[in-house]
Amino acid sequence: MSVTIYVPGDSGALALGADKVAKAIEKEISARGLDARIVRNGSRGMYWLEPMVEVATAAGRVAYGPVSVKDVASLFDAGLAAGGQHKLSLGDPEKLPFLAKQTRLTFARCGITDPLSLADYEAHGGLVGLRNAVAMAPADVVKQVTESGLRGRGGAGFPTGIKWKTVLDTPGEQKYIVCNADEGDSATFADRMIMEGDPFVLIEGMAIAGLATGATKGYVYIRSEYPHAIAAMTKAVEVAGKAGVLGKSVLGTSQGFDIEIRSGAGAYVCGEETSLLNSLEGKRGVVRAKPPLPAIEGLFGKPTVINNVISLASVPIVMDKGAQYYKDFGMGRSRGTIPIQIAGNVKHGGLFEVAFGLTLGEIVDEIGGGTRSGRPVKAVQVGGPLGAYFPRALFDTPFDYEAFAAKDGLIGHAGITVFDDSADMLKMARFAMEFCAIESCGKCTPCRIGSTRGVETLDKLKANIEPEKQLALVSDLCNTMKFGSLCALGGFTPYPVMSAINHFPEDFRPAAVAQAAE
Ligand SMILES: Cc1cc2nc3c(=O)[nH]c(=O)nc-3n(C[C@H](O)[C@H](O)[C@H](O)COP(=O)(O)O)c2cc1C
Numbered sequence: 001m002s003v004t005i006y007v008p009g010d011s012g013a014l015a016l017g018a019d020k021v022a023k024a025i026e027k028e029i030s031a032r033g034l035d036a037r038i039v040r041n042g043s044r045g046m047y048w049l050e051p052m053v054e055v056a057t058a059a060g061r062v063a064y065g066p067v068s069v070k071d072v073a074s075l076f077d078a079g080l081a082a083g084g085q086h087k088l089s090l091g092d093p094e095k096l097p098f099l100a101k102q103t104r105l106t107f108a109r110c111g112i113t114d115p116l117s118l119a120d121y122e123a124h125g126g127l128v129g130l131r132n133a134v135a136m137a138p139a140d141v142v143k144q145v146t147e148s149g150l151r152g153r154g155g156a157g158f159p160t161g162i163k164w165k166t167v168l169d170t171p172g173e174q175k176y177i178v179c180n181a182d183e184g185d186s187a188t189f190a191d192r193m194i195m196e197g198d199p200f201v202l203i204e205g206m207a208i209a210g211l212a213t214g215a216t217k218g219y220v221y222i223r224s225e226y227p228h229a230i231a232a233m234t235k236a237v238e239v240a241g242k243a244g245v246l247g248k249s250v251l252g253t254s255q256g257f258d259i260e261i262r263s264g265a266g267a268y269v270c271g272e273e274t275s276l277l278n279s280l281e282g283k284r285g286v287v288r289a290k291p292p293l294p295a296i297e298g299l300f301g302k303p304t305v306i307n308n309v310i311s312l313a314s315v316p317i318v319m320d321k322g323a324q325y326y327k328d329f330g331m332g333r334s335r336g337t338i339p340i341q342i343a344g345n346v347k348h349g350g351l352f353e354v355a356f357g358l359t360l361g362e363i364v365d366e367i368g369g370g371t372r373s374g375r376p377v378k379a380v381q382v383g384g385p386l387g388a389y390f391p392r393a394l395f396d397t398p399f400d401y402e403a404f405a406a407k408d409g410l411i412g413h414a415g416i417t418v419f420d421d422s423a424d425m426l427k428m429a430r431f432a433m434e435f436c437a438i439e440s441c442g443k444c445t446p447c448r449i450g451s452t453r454g455v456e457t458l459d460k461l462k463a464n465i466e467p468e469k470q471l472a473l474v475s476d477l478c479n480t481m482k483f484g485s486l487c488a489l490g491g492f493t494p495y496p497v498m499s500a501i502n503h504f505p506e507d508f509r510p511a512a513v514a515q516a517a518e
């Protein structure tokens with residue numbers, strides 16, 4: 001019987017040498033005359049173990065990792081094809097604590113299936129949600145999504161069903177579904193992982209959104225830095241078109257739905273929804289004033305659903321198992337699961353999908369295993385470059401939209417960056433202002449000018465020039481940016497800056513500053 005060996009084709013695994021490992025395995029298979037095939041699966045999301053090679057045995061999957069080219073021959077000598085023991089043996093990957101503790105709903109297939117095989121997708125529960133949606137009235141699909149409690153995973157946490165209802169209820173001869181795959185936040189990779197590891201789940205989610213709102217055309221705007229995701233999505237759309245999942249008739253219905261893949265323009269602000277729409281229309285990525293909402297006048301002035309990859313990719317499971325099933329996970333108004341991306345100076349970096357409600361401390365210390373450097377954790381930035389820095393004193397905060405907001409923080413796209421005690425928080429505050437200055441679209445003054453003045457002020461603070469005055473000025477600037485900016489780039493930059501100042505005042509005290517300036 002032919003043996004299947006899985007070597008991830010995911011960008012993270014490729015960066016760690018997965019292509020070279022796959023080639024070495026191929027060579028070994030042919031040199032030994034084995035009846036084996038290689039499947040380039042997605043990553044399971046345990047990046048410290050990548051490239052993680054798996055073999056399908058009669059007793060289930062057996063994993064090895066991290067595998068390098070020099071290990072390949074000895075792995076075959078040890079009987080890799082039959083799951084033999086080796087110093088890199090990890091056993092059943094599902095039993096590894098990092099995976100065993102997860103609740104994988106959105107990422108259920110990621111790392112398991114062949115990402116570009118629709119047959120494999122269906123064999124693992126794919127397309128059930130779309131089939132259910134096809135048999136329902138659009139308003140009932142929207143109702144299911146609303147009742148599931150699913151909120152946008154792109155950052156703002158807006159209820160997905162309510163957005164869809166606005167588009168359904170807005171008349172328009174043409175409506176659009178736009179998938180925001182610009183994924184610009186630091187420490188985030190969930191969108192990329194799903195597009196590379198299970199692209200059909202996003203396609204299915206977009207097709208359901210199309211049926212639910214009357215939109216017949218979809219766009220996926222993928223950041224240009226993601227060539228592998230662009231390639232996987234392009235191929236998957238082609239396969240779905242040939243199979244009748246997409247095209248003039250979705251699964252034999254009278255409604256059509258097509259998807260086009262677009263490469264992003266390479267600016268952080270192009271992830272902001274209205275700027276993204278401008279970019280998709282071929283214009284400069286400048287933020288549009290709201291109203292009108294994109295749901296009413298979006299792409300080319302037409303009613304448009306714009307959702308993050310994970311929001312859309314979570315819809316198939318809702319339509320498969322029902323709103324109540326999804327809603328039963330989570331806490332408060334944060335329902336379902338959230339793929340937390342753990343990065344920075346951390347031992348076990350990777351993707352951890354779990355119901356809302358774990359505390360930040362559990363995520364960092366127990367799941368992430370503390371810092372990679374072995375030094376104490378000093379701060380954790382949650383929610384990308386616009387997210388607040390959390391000190392250990394706030395590690396009891398549960399991962400929940402409202403709980404984070406109550407501590408002047410945000411969940412954003414659920415990326416967390418861990419820093420050890422060598423981090424200089426004044427430097428991090430300056431970085432936040434500098435990032436905003438570089439990435440500002442320039443449309444409004446608080447952000448365009450405020451961020452540049454913010455950098456200058458923090459530089460003066462660092463140079464120990466009237467430090468108390470500079471601190472007061474930064475606080476004032478942040479207030480103006482927070483309440484006077486048109487979008488969240490200028491409006492949220494104060495979060496990392498002020499959290500650094502408030503939670504780590506010792507790094508901003510004249511004595512510390514004077515020392516750093518010496
Ligand atoms: C500066 C800026 C950058 C953003 N970048 C992204 C991004 O890369 N991906 C994303 O999904 N949302 C991003 N957003 C949020 C989007 O504007 C929007 O809220 C989101 O696409 C809506 O989808 P959701 O409701 O599914 O979250 C960004 C917002 C701002 C202000």
Ligand code: SF4
Pocket residue numbers: 269287439440441442443444445447448485486487488489490491
């Ligand atoms: S806050 Fe910044 S990025 Fe947003 S509209 Fe204003 S200038 Fe543009």
